[in-house]
Amino acid sequence: MGGFWGSIKEVLAHRELLDLLIRRELKARYKDSSLGFLWSLIKPLTMLLIYYVAIGQFLQAARGIPDFAIFVFAGLTIWGLYSEIVSSGTMSIIGNAGLIKKVYLPREIFPLAAAGSAIFNFAIQMIVLIAATVVLGQFPLSWNLLYVPVAILIVLVYGIAFAILLSALNVYLRDIQYLVEVAMLLLFWASPIVYAWSYVVNSAVVVSHSWIASLYLLNPVSSAVLAFQKGMWLAGSETRTIGDAVIAPQPWPADLDLRLLIVTIVGFILLIVCQRVFQKLQGNFAQEI
Numbered sequence: 001m002g003g004f005w006g007s008i009k010e011v012l013a014h015r016e017l018l019d020l021l022i023r024r025e026l027k028a029r030y031k032d033s034s035l036g037f038l039w040s041l042i043k044p045l046t047m048l049l050i051y052y053v054a055i056g057q058f059l060q061a062a063r064g065i066p067d068f069a070i071f072v073f074a075g076l077t078i079w080g081l082y083s084e085i086v087s088s089g090t091m092s093i094i095g096n097a098g099l100i101k102k103v104y105l106p107r108e109i110f111p112l113a114a115a116g117s118a119i120f121n122f123a124i125q126m127i128v129l130i131a132a133t134v135v136l137g138q139f140p141l142s143w144n145l146l147y148v149p150v151a152i153l154i155v156l157v158y159g160i161a162f163a164i165l166l167s168a169l170n171v172y173l174r175d176i177q178y179l180v181e182v183a184m185l186l187l188f189w190a191s192p193i194v195y196a197w198s199y200v201v202n203s204a205v206v207v208s209h210s211w212i213a214s215l216y217l218l219n220p221v222s223s224a225v226l227a228f229q230k231g232m233w234l235a236g237s238e239t240r241t242i243g244d245a246v247i248a249p250q251p252w253p254a255d256l257d258l259r260l261l262i263v264t265i266v267g268f269i270l271l272i273v274c275q276r277v278f279q280k281l282q283g284n285f286a287q288e289i
Helices: 002-013 015-029 036-058 068-090 097-102 109-135 143-172 176-189 197-206 211-216 220-232 256-288
Strands: 240-242 245-247
Touching (some): 002 015, 002 256, 015 109, 036 068, 068 109, 068 176, 097 256, 109 143, 143 220
């Protein structure tokens, strides 16, 4: 535990350098680009359009999911934060080989800089999401908004934990970066981002295997996405009337609050473990890269 807190103090002592690395990461990403930071919106908005048309309209998922556009964009926004932290963080040590070979500084600062860049992009998308809910008259002004910071915390803790671990492993085994790409694809479809949690529940009922829903929620990203949706997707938590029909709210896991608490605690434990493994492996970084 002392090593973990010692690393935190060392990173804090280099916080100005961390800020410079985050700025460098952002500038390098959009260097010589006429649109600049707008590119951080183009990809999620393009994905939103694809999923809205392909899944929402062609597969008619939008009929069973009210305000489908807000639902999908909320899922893409929180998922994008996690995905970018892990993917960019995995490459962070290799990408900064020159600095690591020449200057001593806490090596954790590189995956943290990747996380800082991801947080900046997330903030831009979050502003757009909030603006969309206001324009559509669906801003979730309720206690459910408290789920939003909890979801963000969970994504940050797990994202940074895996970024730190995978950045170290990638130095010794370069296949890790490709495995991460595959894992991110699987995790995306294993989370209720472009389909509602109700579909998972209904599928489990159809096949008479209620354990499927419980197994599904073992993925901490799924719990974070559900919490974020519950906080930002107002239509999913309100009763609607269409004609003479009364449509019940989308179902949420009955034990979501307890599950979020457990997931958060486990996440912090995982962060400590991943950082200790990183410390064990960082000794030979300069030689291996």
